[in-house]
Every structure is written in C-alpha cells, then in structure tokens.
Amino acid sequence: MKLLYTPNSPYARKVRVVAIEKHIEMQLQEVVLGDADSPLLQYNPLGKVPTLVLNDDVALYDSRVIVEYLAARTPVNQLLPDESKLKVEVMRWEALADGVCDAAVAIGLECRKPEAEQSAATLKKQWLKVDNGLAALNKDISKKKWCVNETFSLADIAVGCLLGFVDLRLKQLNWQSQYPNLSKHFTILSKRPSFKETAPIPN
Template sequence: MKLIASLTSPYARKVRIVLQEKRIECPLAVDIPWNADSKVVDVNPLGKVPVLVLDDGSTLFDSRVIVEYLDHVSPVAKLIPNDYRHAIQVKRWEALADGICDAAAIIFLERKRMPEQQSQDWIKRQEAKITRGLQSLAEDLGENSWCNGESYSLADIAVGACLGYLDFRFAEITWRSSYPNLARLADKLAQRPAFADTVPQA
C-alpha cells in the first residue's frame, strides 16, 4: 500500500492522521498535482490527491472513500461507529469539514490567478460558505468533549484537519476568537501525535 499526497492538503492530512491512529504502516509519496511533472493523473483520472494505491495496484480516491476503507481494514481504534445512525452523523461532520476546505481551496487557487482575472464575487461566495460552515461546526459541537459526543472519531479528525488548513492558509480568519469551543477542540487535537506529526508544510 502507498499513499500519494501533498503535505499541504487537508484531505491528505485527514488520511495520514487516520493511518497513524489505526497504526497502519503506509509509505508516503509526495506529489503536487499543480506541478508540471506530477504523475497524479496516472493513478487518479481527476488529478487530485490523496490517492491510496493498494497492494494489487488498484487505487482509491477521494479522502472520504480512503478513510472509510482504512477504518474497515484494521480493527484498531475504530473511527466510524458500527451503528448506522451514529456513522451517518460522523460522515455528516466529515462532509461539512471537507466542504469548508473545498471553499477555502477555491479561494486559495483563485487568488493565485492574475489580479485582473480574479472574481471577487466568487471569492465572497466561498468566504460565506466558510463563515456558515464554521458557525454550524461550533453550534453542533456545543459544549461536547468531541464532535460525535463523548468519543474521539473520524468527525474530530476531519474537523481538526479543516481548522488546521484555515490556520495554515487563512490566518486572517479569526475563527479561534469567534468560536472558542472549536479552539479548545483544535488545541486538544494538536496534542495527539497523529496531528502533531502531520502539521501542514509549505
């Protein structure tokens, strides 16, 4: 098995954290899809990371598919509940966190365009998604210890990777002061080795 990923991707970070929490040994091959010499399209027709290459040469993508697969191949540290209703709630957290990352990534890429080509209306639309998404995360978390209640799960991993990406790329978003409960969760997650070992790197 091999993981093809970028060190800055929040989706790849989510997978890398899951691998560590599940104690699954998996080599990491760094590939930046935007680089001219990228080989990502050879393993994912969509040209996106992360991609998990299995032992038989087949591939899995995107991150949500990969983490669900990983949670089933190892019994260690179950991250998605067996109960269907609870599992759906965890996947909902993941979808919301990934959606915030989607909007943030769109802004990041739009800002890389020439200034005269950038659409401020498009950027504002994505910023509004981030604002609403963070508000929803904070409201859903409330005073709970973990996203899905009283136990650590994939929901916390997804949210933690999302918040870490905002810290990395969007320091101007003051989510920590606006949502202290999310800040407490992020600080608690940062103490876990799997999070400390996967902090985004430029």
C-alpha cells in the same frame, strides 16, 4: 500500499491521521500537483490528492473512500461507528468539514489570480461557505468534548484537519477568536501524536 499526497492538503492529512491512529503502515509519496510527469495521473484521472495505491496497483480516491477503506481494515481504534445512525452522523461532520475545506481551497485559488481577474462574486460566495460552515461546527461542538457520541472519531479528525488548513491559509479570518469552541477543540486535537506528525508546513 502507498499514499500519494502533498504535505498541506487537508484531505490527505485526514487520511494520514486515520492511518496513524489505526496503526496502519502506509508508504508516503509526496507529489507535485500539476506536474505532467506525476505518478498521480497514472493512478487518478482527476489528478488529485490523496490517492491510495493498493498493493495490487488498484488506486482508491477520494479521501472519504480511502478513510472508509482504512477504517474497515482493522478494528484497532474504531473511528467510524458500526451502528448506521451514528456512522451517518460522523460522516455528516466529515462532509461539512470537507465542504469548508473546498471553499477555503477555492478562495486560495481565486486569490492566486492577478487581481484584475479575481471575481468578487466568487470570493463572496466561498467566504460565506467558510463563515457559515465554521459557525455551524462551532455551535455543534459547544459543550461537547468530542463531535459525536462522546468518543474520538473521524468527525474530530476531519474538523481538526480543516482547522489546521484554515489556520495555515486563511490567517486574515482570525478564526480562533471568532469560533472559541472550535479553538478549544483544535488545541486538544493538536496534542495528539497523529496531528503533531502531520502538521501543515507554513510556506
């Protein structure tokens, strides 16, 4: 199977970390977003990464579907609990982390426009999501080693990938001092080989 990805996509990183943690072999194919000849469009009508192409040429997306698929493939290092209540709890952390990523991506896109075309209202709305989301995650992780059930899980992976992206793209936020519990968690996660191997590339 082959993962179509871009190196700095936090959603694609989540999938790559899950695969490494679960010792699942996956071919990686870097794509360029917006490239009209990209194989991405052949496999995903939305043209988004990550997209996982299975051996029978069936494609899976988005990241949440892919991680669920990988989680169920092998019991090695269970990242999504079997028990329904805990599983929903993990997925809620993931939804919040991904949602903050969505807002951070939207800020990046807005800031790429010529200044006269940027919408202050859009930026304000997306920044509020980033600030509120990080504040909620920072509060929820306080005094805990891992996000859910005292065990490393997909929730920690999603939060770690979000923080890596915020660190890369929203430098002006100074998030490490604003959200000390998240900063501590990020330091711990960043030491894992899966996070080291997939670290974003400053550009």
